[in-house]
Amino acid sequence: MQNSITERLEQVLPKDFTHKSFEAALKEDGLHPFTATGLNTLQINLGRLCNQACAHCHVKAGPGRTEIMERTTMEFCLKAIKESAISTVDITGGAPEMNPEYKWFINALKELGCRVITRTNLTILIEKGFEEMPDFFAENGLEVVASLPCYTEETTDAQRGAGVYGASIEALKRLNSAGYATGASSLPLSLVYNPSGPFSPPPQDSLEAAYKRELKERHNVNFTNLFTITNMPVGRFLDTLKRSEGLVGYVNGLVEAYNSEAARNVMCRSLLSVGWCGTLYDCDFNAMLGLGCSPGTPAHISEFDRERIEKRRIVTGAHCYGCTAGHGSSCTGATT
Secondary structure, eight states: OOOOOOOOHHHHSOTTOOOOOHHHHHHHTTOOSOBOOOOOEEEEEOBSBOSOOOTTOTTOOBTTOOOBOOHHHHHHHHHHHHHHTOOEEEEESSSGGGSTTHHHHHHHHHHTTOEEEEEEOSGGGGSTTOTTHHHHHHHTTOEEEEEOSOSSHHHHHHHHOTTHHHHHHHHHHHHHHTTBTOSTTOBOEEEEEOOSSSSOOOOHHHHHHHHHHHHHHHHOOOOSEEEEOOOOSSHHHHHHHHHTTOHHHHHHHHHHTBOHHHHHTOGGGTEEEEOTTSBEESSHHHHHHTOOOOTTSOSBGGGOOHHHHHTOBOOOOGGGHHHHBTTOOOTTSOOO
16 A cells, blocks of 8 residues: 655645746656656665664654565565566665565575665664674675765764764774675675755765775775765655755755756666555655656556556656756766
């Protein structure tokens, strides 16, 4: 069953606030109707349970969340991946490692021979019961994408909570020890930068260089790539913008920074998102908003049909300016 619709950006902006609709921007660029271009990646959200409750989290994950994917739903995912020869699976959450079926699911995915990306908030890797995860990742050849808002303690802890920076550095060292981002044959370890406030990310290449220099000098930590991701005006970050009366200014900035090339390259055109209950969405942001796929597209992973999914029309809204502003934003960083 599709989640009930939560607050959409169009519904919370002041009634007298006017901006070009995202649909209008697409029409001007000859991108309307906005459709999928294929299917390379199945992104699977294993639940909203997390050991952190970050200020920018679009799914409002936290320790008290009970939404979690069950094995039956995972089995439907495996069936779809096997029958449709999907090449890449991207595991996310919450903290996906906290799903009790996580290891079973990873082992099943590896048996199918697909590329598996697992996302982590890092701090979970040093908590009791999860200390062996870096080795588990390495043994299964997983690509790790880890959140680290800044290379400084002050900024990181301000966004994610006291002590998060120190715990994250310890987790990165454990990943390096397990074989990530160390040596010519190392496993890929990517970090994710989210802005600490209502502003867009700086250029990805220059920030990556600064991260690599500072983390190496300060902690002798290595990583492979840095992904810059724009904070979407969705979920907990939307709540923050409303409290600070910064919503209109932030949305205006995204609209003004709209990049047609970024719009052509958005991840939803070649990715499909599976919510924790199995509902299908164009992206994880639409999942938070309860915006299922367009009519005529399978609504649940149990109804998976690659042909119809690859031809679907993408469901868009004002929040989509977040992925198309500036250099573009996706789960693998800038798009232009």
